[in-house]
Amino acid sequence: MLKRILLVLAVVAVSFFAGYQVSTYVSNSHSNHPDIDSDSGEASEPDISESGTSESNFPAEGYPDFTLNPIDKGYEIDKDVLGGPGNYSTLAAVQLEDKYIQLWDKELNAIYKKLLAVLEKEEQDLLREAQTGWLQMHQKESEFFHRVFYERSSGQLLGSLGRVERLTAYKERIRQRTLELMVHYFRLGYEIEFEYELAS
Numbered sequence: 001m002l003k004r005i006l007l008v009l010a011v012v013a014v015s016f017f018a019g020y021q022v023s024t025y026v027s028n029s030h031s032n033h034p035d036i037d038s039d040s041g042e043a044s045e046p047d048i049s050e051s052g053t054s055e056s057n058f059p060a061e062g063y064p065d066f067t068l069n070p071i072d073k074g075y076e077i078d079k080d081v082l083g084g085p086g087n088y089s090t091l092a093a094v095q096l097e098d099k100y101i102q103l104w105d106k107e108l109n110a111i112y113k114k115l116l117a118v119l120e121k122e123e124q125d126l127l128r129e130a131q132t133g134w135l136q137m138h139q140k141e142s143e144f145f146h147r148v149f150y151e152r153s154s155g156q157l158l159g160s161l162g163r164v165e166r167l168t169a170y171k172e173r174i175r176q177r178t179l180e181l182m183v184h185y186f187r188l189g190y191e192i193e194f195e196y197e198l199a200s
Contacts, residue, residue: 063183063186064182064183064186064192066179066182069194069197070194070196070197071100071103071104071107071175071194071196074100074103074196075096075100078096078099078100079096082096090160090163090164093164094163094164094167097164097167097168097170097171098167100171101167101170101171101174103196104171104174104175104178105174106195106196107178107194107195107196108174108177108178108181110195111178111181111182111185111192112127112131112181114185114190115127115181115184115185115188116128118185118188118190134177138170138173138174138177141169141173142166142170145166145169146166149162150162
């Protein structure tokens with residue numbers, strides 16, 4: 001009973017912390033994370049961009065419809081397969097999240113480079129600073145979660161469910177930053193194309 005209460009409290013805490021907006025260049029950000037392996041996991045909520053437009057509100061008038069993006073479509077298909085009879089395991093869930101962490105990481109790097117290429121010198125410097133700040137926040141949030149729920153002196157608080165949730169939140173932070181940069185690129189008058197869509 002106590003373990004269930006602690007699990008519920010942990011999930012609430014993760015949702016609260018993961019709701020903070022974060023923002024940087026993520027060159028293989030998942031490989032820099034100390035705990036992204038077959039033993040990892042977490043959970044998250046959508047961020048709100050500077051315009052006050054949250055991803056969950058797209059398609060807002062004049063903005064792209066990110067609900068139709070190819071990575072999320074692929075994720076839903078794979079998640080449905082995972083949820084099929086006899087398919088689910090913690091390892092399979094971790095592998096699913098890791099697959100889409102890598103896809104979003106590649107997408108983030110691509111849009112970062114596109115956006116950087118169309119900015120003026122001072123704007124480029126500001127974007128680099130923002131990206132550096134984002135990466136630091138992104139990594140520190142994961143370190144915090146792991147330290148609190150897996151390395152406490154009193155003992156580990158979460159099990160396999162927490163590991164999957166932790167990966168989910170890690171992926172969601174990269175996804176949200178990617179969409180945010182895409183909106184900036186779109187506002188400057190450029191069309192958005194997903195690299196994953198072009199490669200599939």
